[in-house]
Amino acid sequence: MSHHEMARCLRAWRDRLTPASAGLPSGALRRAPGLRREEVAHLAGLSVDYLARLEQGRAGNPSPSVLESLGRALRLSDDENAHLFQLAGHANPRSAGVNRHLTPGVQRMLDRLGDVPVMVLDAAWQLVALNPLCAALLGDLNGESGRRRNLLWRHFTGVASRVVSTPETDAAFEAAAVADLRAAAGRHRHDRNLRALIAELRQSSPRFAELWQRGAVARHASTRKTIRHPQVGQLTLDCDVLTVEGSDLRIVVYTADPGSPDARTLALLGAIGMHSFPGDVVTSGA
Structure with missing residues (x-):
């Protein structure tokens, strides 16, 4: 598993999301582009601490269910989702079988x-x-x-x-x-x-x-x-x-x-x- 590459991708994907694209209120002026880490953690059903460790390359191997939740929360394309699973050493669940991709x-x-x-x-x-x-x-x-x-x-x-x-x-x-x-x-x-x-x-x-x-x-x-x-x-x-x-x-x-x-x-x-x-x-x- 490439911890550092996954960390870089997760941060980049979070930074490109706007609150509106994620179905969240825009709220007050933001210091940085994209969603806050707390917002992505909420959307993915993960703890903020665990997402922080993933984004810092300090977490263990995330499970397929965690990866799929992150993919949905970050609005990943099929290719991006496949890359995420590849980085974690898992087979891409969207490649065959039941299609679970939230378009x-x-x-x-x-x-x-x-x-x-x-x-x-x-x-x-x-x-x-x-x-x-x-x-x-x-x-x-x-x-x-x-x-x-x-x-x-x-x-x-x-x-x-x-x-x-x-x-x-x-x-x-x-x-x-x-x-x-x-x-x-x-x-x-x-x-x-x-x-x-x-x-x-x-x-x-x-x-x-x-x-x-x-x-x-x-x-x-x-x-x-x-x-x-x-x-x-x-x-x-x-x-x-x-x-x-x-x-x-x-x-x-x-x-x-x-x-x-x-x-x-x-x-x-x-x-x-x-x-x-x-x-x-x-x-x-x-």
């Missing part, structure tokens, strides 16, 4: 749709990004890593959720989600991360193993979700899944009928924002 257009959409909850998932149901209102609604997954960022893993292993469900709605969601995952596995037969996820789910969840054995194949459709929020109460929202053309990314958007009680509750949540809400987080947001 600039999708990132701009995420930044500008501030009045509705939005999350971005890949074909394996791994969380790629979510906006602040979605984090306020469902719980902030930005601090999670590995399998705990995967919505199917969270659901089938019983991680607590704010989504209100019944045995009937759970059964419908599970059947549709597993069929969707099988379709993704058919499209990406050589994706090691996807194969590993399926193998671990079959071992960890008898329910998943049962559904997987059925062999159903389908794309996951839009639905409605009822969420019980610890501060603003219960609300039911339309949950629409939009596919990004030419990509495996899905944009999940939560909306309410204009003027409805649910719309007013959602607006209240947007007004009070993320104020260290206690409580659990979502397991099956799509």
